[in-house]
Amino acid sequence: MTQRIAILGAGVMGETLLSAILASGHPVDQVVISEKRADRAAELRAAHGVDVADNAEAVAGADIVLLVVKPQDVPALLDEIAGSVSPAATVVSLAAGIRTDTMRAALPDGVAVVRAMPNTPALVGEGMFGVSPGPGVTDQQLAAVVSLLESGGRVAVVDESLQDAVTAVSGSGPAYVFYLAEAMIAGGVAQGLDLDTARTLAAQTLVGAAKLLSESPDTAEELRRRVTSPNGTTHAAITTFDDRGVKDGLVAGVVAAAARSAELSGPA
Structure with missing residues (x-):
């Protein structure tokens, strides 16, 4: 079954992932991206034909939620979506330095969390993503995240203790x-x-x-x-x-x- 994807953050990396996911064949009606600015939202709709919503609306019913915002904005974003995200969802942070225990503490029990470190060659489809599942993430949930990120490049699954090394290398x-x-x-x-x-x-x-x-x-x-x-x-x-x-x-x-x-x- 096709999973519904929510991308929170419509900056360069957010739009890059959006483009890659759609190019991989994921149905456009199963992808939503968040953007508060009306002019930017109009750009995204025109360029990609995608639904644009606010953060809480975007995560409602989403199977995978990608947090693609600045690290300092993640705590407030987690608080904003905590009441709307499905307990069956997988939340993936692509913000540097955000630990899985930080995400777990802010989200409802049962929400799977994954930490990922991207790099800029994802802009040309040659990105490298270091991915670390949080406690309790199932093999199926991890595989879904890996498959999604592979639309933008290659993925290495590593223990979270190695994320600083991933950051330093890739x-x-x-x-x-x-x-x-x-x-x-x-x-x-x-x-x-x-x-x-x-x-x-x-x-x-x-x-x-x-x-x-x-x-x-x-x-x-x-x-x-x-x-x-x-x-x-x-x-x-x-x-x-x-x-x-x-x-x-x-x-x-x-x-x-x-x-x-x-x-x-x-x-x-």
Whole structure:
């Protein structure tokens, strides 16, 4: 049976998930998104043909509720929907740092809760979602959430204790890739390439390398070795990176991101 989906939050990520869910073939009459601004609601109806409602109306009768708002807005949102959400519903938070016990405390008994960390490549259908079910979530409920989020990319199910690591690797990870791209483009321009050509070379190289890493059974280390001939051009670059502490700096950055994620989540 087709499940009714409520998306609370019509920002960039909310609309991205809406588009992905509809593109996956989910019936439009079984999806509702919340938006208080009349002009934005009209945009959503025109663009997607979807029902737009306020938060309490949206969750009434919904099987899966996606919370796609800023972390600081989640507590008030949970209070707002607590009286309308079905006890049989699954509520999924995509807001960074919102623990499942926070959701469970605010919602009626029986409501299943799931914590998810998305990332921005979901905008192009290549997102990565780290998903953690709360206590009591059934295999069927978890599978429904995973299937729904897979419309926007790939999903990894992890214990909630690992969500800070997920945040550090994939949640913040696109920024690391863009940071690398900035450096590659700047290096190309310094060697005489025009900006557009340098950007194209860097972007396609990153796309191709990511696809190769995703589809190859080999480790990232092995794939790097295959490109790094002794005393060749790549060897010169990698040696320089090592001399400058690039790899150590990136690892330290991931550790720092995980620590900050834990701070923002508050005490367990």
